[in-house]
Amino acid sequence: MDLSNRKTHSSGHSTQGKSSDEFKKPNNSKGENDIVNKVNISAALGFLPNHTFSINFKGIGNLHRVSRVAVTSKEPGVVGNGFDLGIKTLVVLLFLANVAYQFAAYFTGLISSEFYMVLGGKDKHGFNIVLGKSIGYTLLTGGLLTFINFMLGMIQAKSRMGLTRYTHDRYIKPKAFYDLILRKNVENPDQRITQDIDKLSASYMNVFSIIVIYPVVAIYYTVRTWLITGYIGPVSIYVYFIVGVIVSNLLIPMLASKVYYQEKSEGYFRNHHVYTRDNSEEISFYGGEEKVKNEADRSLSSLFKRQKAVAIFTVPIYMAYEFFSYFGASLTYALVGIPLFTGMFDHLTGPGELSSMISKSSFISMYLIYAFTTILSAARDLAYLVGYSVRISQLWDELETINEDATNDWVQESPEGIVEVYNLSVESPTESTLISDLSFSVLPFNNLLITGPNGCGKTSLIRTMKGLWKPTSGTVKLPYKDGKMDVLFLPQRVQLVYGSLRDQVTYPETENESNSRFADGGDYNQNVRIINILKEVGLSHLLKPEYHLSFIDKNDFSLNYNIETSPESVLDIRHSTPTWEEILSPGEQQKLCIARVLYLNPKYAILDESTSSLNPQAESQLYNALIRQGITLISISHRESVYKFHKNCIRFDSTGRYDYSEIAN
Ligand SMILES: Nc1ncnc2c1ncn2[C@@H]1O[C@H](COP(=O)(O)OP(=O)(O)OP(=O)(O)O)[C@@H](O)[C@H]1O
Known part of the structure; x- marks a missing residue:
C-alpha cells in the first residue's frame, strides 16, 4: 500500500487541527x-x-x-x-x-x-x-x-x-x-x-x-x-x-x-510593526524612532524567549x-x-x-x-x-x-416635521450621568449649536437621537420622508468608503436609490450635481485626471475610457486599495463629508465637529453652502467661528446640566 496516497487523503482535514488555546x-x-x-x-x-x-x-x-x-x-x-x-x-x-x-x-x-x-x-x-x-x-x-x-x-x-x-x-x-x-x-x-x-x-x-x-x-x-x-x-x-x-x-x-x-x-x-507603519509620519515628526525601535526590540526579545x-x-x-x-x-x-x-x-x-x-x-x-x-x-x-x-x-x-430587542422606540416621527427632544436623560455605558432632563426643539432654518467641555456628552446626545444609545428617559422626534429619517448625522470621525470619488460623495445612498432619484435626467444630472458640489466645497482639483493618475492602479485606469476628455469619468476611478484617507488631507476629508450632506440634501443635518480641521474661510464657505441649500443644522462645536451660523445654543456643563440661549448675531 502506498502510504503517500493515504497521507494526501488525510491532509485534506488534518491541517485544520488547532491547539485549544488558539481559540482564546x-x-x-x-x-x-x-x-x-x-x-x-x-x-x-x-x-x-x-x-x-x-x-x-x-x-x-x-x-x-x-x-x-x-x-x-x-x-x-x-x-x-x-x-x-x-x-x-x-x-x-x-x-x-x-x-x-x-x-x-x-x-x-x-x-x-x-x-x-x-x-x-x-x-x-x-x-x-x-x-x-x-x-x-x-x-x-x-x-x-x-x-x-x-x-x-x-x-x-x-x-x-x-x-x-x-x-x-x-x-x-x-x-x-x-x-x-x-x-x-x-x-x-x-x-x-x-x-x-x-x-x-x-x-x-x-x-x-x-x-x-x-x-x-x-x-x-x-x-x-x-x-x-x-x-x-x-x-x-x-x-x-x-x-x-x-x-x-x-x-x-x-x-x-x-x-x-x-x-x-x-x-x-x-x-508594533502595524503601529510603526500606521504612524510613520507622526513618529518622523516627533523623532520618536529610537523609542519605537526600543519597544519593538523588547517585544522581539519576549517573542524569542517564548519561541x-x-x-x-x-x-x-x-x-x-x-x-x-x-x-x-x-x-x-x-x-x-x-x-x-x-x-x-x-x-x-x-x-x-x-x-x-x-x-x-x-x-x-x-x-x-x-x-x-x-x-x-x-x-x-x-x-x-x-x-x-x-x-x-x-x-x-x-x-x-x-x-x-433592537428597538429604538424613543425615536419617533415628528408630525410637524421638526427635531424635538423631550425630557431626555442619558447615561454612558459605565452608567455615569451625562445628560439630565434635556428638552429642546429645532424649527426649520433655526440652526442650533451644541457646545460644552470635552467628554460632557455632546456626541452621546446625538447617539441617543439616532437611536444607537437607549436613554434612561425621554423621547426624540425627528422628521421623516418616505418612511426614512430625514436627518443626516455626520459623525466626528470622517468615514471614507471603498470606491470612487462618486462613492465618497453619494455614501450612504445605494445605487438603486441614486437611480430612482435621478431617474428623469439619468446619470448626467447626477454627474452635474456631484461636480458642482465638489466645486462648491473647494474640491474641484479632485476632478482633474492628473490628480488621480499618480494614485490609480494601471488596471483600474484601463477601465476608464475618455478620462482625458470627459471630466465626469474621473468620478468613477476606483483605487485598487482604499487610498482616499492617504491622498486627502484631514481638511479635504471634511470637505468631502460636507459635499455628502449637500448631495443627500436632508431636511436637517447634525454635524459633530465636522469643520474642526478647516480654516475659517473654508468653514464659512461650507456653512454658507449648507444654509443656502436650506438644510437646517445642528452643530456640535467648540469653535467660536461657527457661532454666527447658528440662531440658538445649548451649552452643557460637565454635570449633565445645560443652558439654552439665543445667539446674538
Ligand atoms: N463606549 C463607551 N464606553 C464607556 N464610556 C463611554 C463610551 N463612549 C463614550 N463614553 C464616555 O461618555 C462620556 C461622553 O462622551 P462623548 O463622546 O459624548 O463626549 P463629548 O462631549 O462628545 O466629548 P468631545 O467634546 O471630546 O468630543 C465620556 O466620558 C466618554 O468617556
Missing part, C-alpha cells in the same frame, strides 16, 4: 499556521482532543446548527445553477467518493502481494497483467483522491459562502454590529466571521465522511487481521494506539500552553512521533511473524506464495493502523470543529438577542 488568542494568521504545523505532528500519534475541548451534546448541537445553515443555504452559488452543483449534491458525491476510495485503496494495497506472487513464480504473462492492474488501480486511487480534494474545496467555498452570508444578514444591519461591539459579550466578531467560519467550512464535511466510513473500515480490517494473526494482532494494534493516545494527551497540553504564549507574543510583535521554550518542549513530542511512526511499521511485520512461526503459512509452498502472503498480511494490519489514525485524527478535528461552531453559534445567539 487574538487574531494572528501567520502564528496560526505555525501552531498548526507544530501541532500537526500529533496526527500520526492519534491525538484525542485535550480536556479543554471535550465534545458534549451542546457542542454537537451547535455543530448541527451550523452545518444545517450551511447545507440549507439558498444563496446563489451555494445552490446549484447550470453545471454548478449544489452543496447537498456535493456532500453526497463526497461520501460516495470516500466509499469508492476505500475499495480502490484495498485493491491498490493488495497489488504488491500480487507482484510478489508473479515475480516469485517468474510468470511473465501474470506480471504484465498485474502491472496493468497496478497502473489502473493507481490511476483510480489518484483520481478519486483528486476528486475528493476537489469536492472538499467546493464544499468549503460553498459552505463558507452560505454561513458568512447568513451571518452578514444578521450582523451588518442597523444597531446589530453597533450593539454587539458596544456590549462586548462576544469578543473578536471579525475573527469569527472571517476565520472561524472558513476553518470550519474547510473540514467539517471531510470529518463527517471519515467518521461515518472509517469505523466500518476499522471493523473490517480488524476481522481480516484477526483471521491472519488470531486475537493477538488486533489486540496489539489496539494497545499500541491506546498507549499512543495516552502519551500524546500527556505531551500536547504542555506544548499547547507554550505555543499559546508564543502566539500572544507574536501578536504583540506584529502590532525557545516551544523548541525545547517540542523535543519529546518529536521523539514520541518518530518512535511511534517507526514502531507502527515494525509492528505490522512483527504481527506477520505470528502466523509464520505458528505454522499457519506452512501450506504455502509455491514460488512467491509466502512472500505474497506476508505482503498481503502486513498491508491488512497496516491499514488497520491507518484506519485508527484517521479516526483518531478526525475525532480530534471534530473537537476543534465543535470549538469553532460554538464560537460561531455564540455570535449568532448574541446577534439574535440584539436583533430581538
Whole structure:
C-alpha cells in the first residue's frame, strides 16, 4: 500500500487541527499556521482532543446548527445553477467518493502481494497483467483522491459562502454590529466571521465522511487481521494506539500552553510593526524612532524567549512521533511473524506464495493502523470543529438577542416635521450621568449649536437621537420622508468608503436609490450635481485626471475610457486599495463629508465637529453652502467661528446640566 496516497487523503482535514488555546488568542494568521504545523505532528500519534475541548451534546448541537445553515443555504452559488452543483449534491458525491476510495485503496494495497506472487513464480504473462492492474488501480486511487480534494474545496467555498452570508444578514444591519461591539459579550466578531467560519467550512464535511466510513473500515480490517494473526494482532494494534493516545494527551497540553504564549507574543510583535507603519509620519515628526525601535526590540526579545521554550518542549513530542511512526511499521511485520512461526503459512509452498502472503498480511494490519489514525485524527478535528461552531453559534445567539430587542422606540416621527427632544436623560455605558432632563426643539432654518467641555456628552446626545444609545428617559422626534429619517448625522470621525470619488460623495445612498432619484435626467444630472458640489466645497482639483493618475492602479485606469476628455469619468476611478484617507488631507476629508450632506440634501443635518480641521474661510464657505441649500443644522462645536451660523445654543456643563440661549448675531 502506498502510504503517500493515504497521507494526501488525510491532509485534506488534518491541517485544520488547532491547539485549544488558539481559540482564546487574538487574531494572528501567520502564528496560526505555525501552531498548526507544530501541532500537526500529533496526527500520526492519534491525538484525542485535550480536556479543554471535550465534545458534549451542546457542542454537537451547535455543530448541527451550523452545518444545517450551511447545507440549507439558498444563496446563489451555494445552490446549484447550470453545471454548478449544489452543496447537498456535493456532500453526497463526497461520501460516495470516500466509499469508492476505500475499495480502490484495498485493491491498490493488495497489488504488491500480487507482484510478489508473479515475480516469485517468474510468470511473465501474470506480471504484465498485474502491472496493468497496478497502473489502473493507481490511476483510480489518484483520481478519486483528486476528486475528493476537489469536492472538499467546493464544499468549503460553498459552505463558507452560505454561513458568512447568513451571518452578514444578521450582523451588518442597523444597531446589530453597533450593539454587539458596544456590549462586548462576544469578543473578536471579525475573527469569527472571517476565520472561524472558513476553518470550519474547510473540514467539517471531510470529518463527517471519515467518521461515518472509517469505523466500518476499522471493523473490517480488524476481522481480516484477526483471521491472519488470531486475537493477538488486533489486540496489539489496539494497545499500541491506546498507549499512543495516552502519551500524546500527556505531551500536547504542555506544548499547547507554550505555543499559546508564543502566539500572544507574536501578536504583540506584529502590532508594533502595524503601529510603526500606521504612524510613520507622526513618529518622523516627533523623532520618536529610537523609542519605537526600543519597544519593538523588547517585544522581539519576549517573542524569542517564548519561541525557545516551544523548541525545547517540542523535543519529546518529536521523539514520541518518530518512535511511534517507526514502531507502527515494525509492528505490522512483527504481527506477520505470528502466523509464520505458528505454522499457519506452512501450506504455502509455491514460488512467491509466502512472500505474497506476508505482503498481503502486513498491508491488512497496516491499514488497520491507518484506519485508527484517521479516526483518531478526525475525532480530534471534530473537537476543534465543535470549538469553532460554538464560537460561531455564540455570535449568532448574541446577534439574535440584539436583533430581538433592537428597538429604538424613543425615536419617533415628528408630525410637524421638526427635531424635538423631550425630557431626555442619558447615561454612558459605565452608567455615569451625562445628560439630565434635556428638552429642546429645532424649527426649520433655526440652526442650533451644541457646545460644552470635552467628554460632557455632546456626541452621546446625538447617539441617543439616532437611536444607537437607549436613554434612561425621554423621547426624540425627528422628521421623516418616505418612511426614512430625514436627518443626516455626520459623525466626528470622517468615514471614507471603498470606491470612487462618486462613492465618497453619494455614501450612504445605494445605487438603486441614486437611480430612482435621478431617474428623469439619468446619470448626467447626477454627474452635474456631484461636480458642482465638489466645486462648491473647494474640491474641484479632485476632478482633474492628473490628480488621480499618480494614485490609480494601471488596471483600474484601463477601465476608464475618455478620462482625458470627459471630466465626469474621473468620478468613477476606483483605487485598487482604499487610498482616499492617504491622498486627502484631514481638511479635504471634511470637505468631502460636507459635499455628502449637500448631495443627500436632508431636511436637517447634525454635524459633530465636522469643520474642526478647516480654516475659517473654508468653514464659512461650507456653512454658507449648507444654509443656502436650506438644510437646517445642528452643530456640535467648540469653535467660536461657527457661532454666527447658528440662531440658538445649548451649552452643557460637565454635570449633565445645560443652558439654552439665543445667539446674538
Ligand atoms: N463606549 C463607551 N464606553 C464607556 N464610556 C463611554 C463610551 N463612549 C463614550 N463614553 C464616555 O461618555 C462620556 C461622553 O462622551 P462623548 O463622546 O459624548 O463626549 P463629548 O462631549 O462628545 O466629548 P468631545 O467634546 O471630546 O468630543 C465620556 O466620558 C466618554 O468617556
